[in-house]
Amino acid sequence: MNAQPWISVVGIGEDGPAGLGEEARRRIAEAEVLAGGRRHLALVPPSEATRVPWGSPLEDSVRGLAAYRGRKVVVLASGDPSWFGVAKVVLRHFPREEVAVLPHVSAFQLAAARLGWAIEEVGTVSLHNMPATRLLRELAPGRRLLVLTSGPRMPATIADLLARHGHAAARVRVFGHLGGPRETMWEGETAEVAGQRFPILNLVALALPRETEATEDAAVLDLDDDAFEHDGNITKAEYRAAAIARLGPGPGRRLWDVGAGSGAMAITWLYRCGTGAATAIEKRPDRAVFIRRNAARLGTPELRLVEGEAPEALPAEEVPDAVFVGGGLATPGLLRACFERLAPGGRLVAHAVTMGGEQALYRMYEEVGGTLQRLSLSRAELRGDHLLWRPLAPVTQYAVTRR
Ligand SMILES: C[S@@+](CC[C@H](N)C(=O)[O-])C[C@H]1O[C@@H](n2cnc3c(N)ncnc32)[C@H](O)[C@@H]1O
Structure with a gap:
């Protein structure tokens, strides 16, 4: 067994290698195998490295990295791979001492920075592979939430859920491509979200009102x-x-x-x-x-x-x-x-x-x-x-x- 980790899980931002630290850049440059989503692989310039795009299910692709044991393998991931990211999946299949994790700034941190929110006062949730109703347990008067979503329609589904559960007056912001040259931010009321078009990659920031309206479904919250x-x-x-x-x-x-x-x-x-x-x-x-x-x-x-x-x-x-x-x-x-x-x-x-x-x-x-x-x-x-x-x-x- 290698004493040194042979898998490096490297967090990368929308701005690609330019935004990375020296160590992360070196590992990518020296990688013999680059694995990750197609979007992540496309962020890295062509090299000699074998490219392994993730398939479905992800677990199988990650397990497949065993074929490259002992070679320099870099797994590319968004932001901080330890925060609702692929690091957990990699560590399910490979021993701790075989894996190094190099975090990048996460989308949560970027959104909090844009909004001036203190992260320790805010709930962070991922709705990747989750129904929007997963948010229900997080809803409370005055709460602020940062929500990673999957897909351009998810913000509207979230806004609809809030409105049905007494939080129609929530302030909604939808960030697109955070940290990249195409970054966007839309802001409005829950009732306005449905009419908007959002990028596939988005993060929804919610500021719930201190007072909820008594709706038929509000009891669900208690x-x-x-x-x-x-x-x-x-x-x-x-x-x-x-x-x-x-x-x-x-x-x-x-x-x-x-x-x-x-x-x-x-x-x-x-x-x-x-x-x-x-x-x-x-x-x-x-x-x-x-x-x-x-x-x-x-x-x-x-x-x-x-x-x-x-x-x-x-x-x-x-x-x-x-x-x-x-x-x-x-x-x-x-x-x-x-x-x-x-x-x-x-x-x-x-x-x-x-x-x-x-x-x-x-x-x-x-x-x-x-x-x-x-x-x-x-x-x-x-x-x-x-x-x-x-x-x-x-x-x-x-x-x-x-x-
Ligand atoms: C009083 S109810 C429980 C109520 C439940 N805690 C709730 O809040 O909805 C008791 C349940 O235990 C189930 N039950 C009784 N014996 C059981 C057993 N040996 N194994 C599994 N379920 C059993 C019954 O079918 C019944 O639905």
């Missing part, structure tokens, strides 16, 4: 129960919040939502994590339909659905950081199996509303410890002219950490 399609079997929003808080969401963390019903837990988890992973396990096909539809509508394409009965259906190849059990508590071995599959330090939370379920929780508590608590909730509701408390079924919550 992920209250109405945000989901369900048949009544849903962990109510307040109970869901109590479970999520104990499960400990965070970037990159994986949840199993066992007995997922509508998928509300798994989807809320993905919203809270920003970038996380979730697998919904549900035995009833009619509820699996809800899960699929809710995930599509609420922009969580990364949600994995396993249709089947736990514990048999628990995915063998995954190690969850958190498990929520909302159904099937009385199934023999289910709770134990979920607990044992947790990563060290991982947390299990289970909710029971029936006596049978509660007994299963109590047995687990006796065997492995943890905490038990009873949650009860009443909601004020109008009956005629009177406001009355309507109690919801109390929930017994069991929580335990895997040591």
Whole structure:
């Protein structure tokens, strides 16, 4: 094995080699193999190097670089290859010590510079290979976002999404070819975006108003129960919040939502994590339909659905950081199996509303410890002219950490 990295992932801007540092230029000049998108390869003047344009799927092309092991391979990428870029894909296939990454200024940085925005106060999102609804979890009053898009029609799709979710008054800027001689910037209201033509390569900057309008769909943003399609079997929003808080969401963390019903837990988890992973396990096909539809509508394409009965259906190849059990508590071995599959330090939370379920929780508590608590909730509701408390079924919550 080479001690020196033989793959250099070099970030390049719209201005081509002229904008690169000395080291990046040297690596490109000495490269025996140049790999990248056709647009990137075209930025570099002709040379003796073998040119390897990416095909589809990208993963296969990257894996194919193994054929050049030991030669000087340069992978060209946009801006900073470690920021929603190809570096992650390369490092999935080659060991860390075989790869060097040379970042360039990213489009996010260029847009922030043009706008005078401090990047640490701004959300950065990529919609490459993602539906526009992926943005929903990022929307909040007063938030500013920089969004990498794919395609000239994406700005209009984004503007439409904002308008339907209470942010019609957002200020939209669309940058084209940032950092190059043909750089463009359009600025306007969400209602004006649809009539514009934008370059294929664009970045959308959004400044959301502090006050949102109450639209029919605005509830989606809070992920209250109405945000989901369900048949009544849903962990109510307040109970869901109590479970999520104990499960400990965070970037990159994986949840199993066992007995997922509508998928509300798994989807809320993905919203809270920003970038996380979730697998919904549900035995009833009619509820699996809800899960699929809710995930599509609420922009969580990364949600994995396993249709089947736990514990048999628990995915063998995954190690969850958190498990929520909302159904099937009385199934023999289910709770134990979920607990044992947790990563060290991982947390299990289970909710029971029936006596049978509660007994299963109590047995687990006796065997492995943890905490038990009873949650009860009443909601004020109008009956005629009177406001009355309507109690919801109390929930017994069991929580335990895997040591
Ligand atoms: C109360 S609902 C869960 C609600 C869900 N947390 C939500 O917010 O939509 C319980 C679900 O568990 C499912 N279920 C019960 N036993 C199961 C098992 N062994 N494996 C998978 N799903 C199961 C049921 O079909 C039902 O949809």
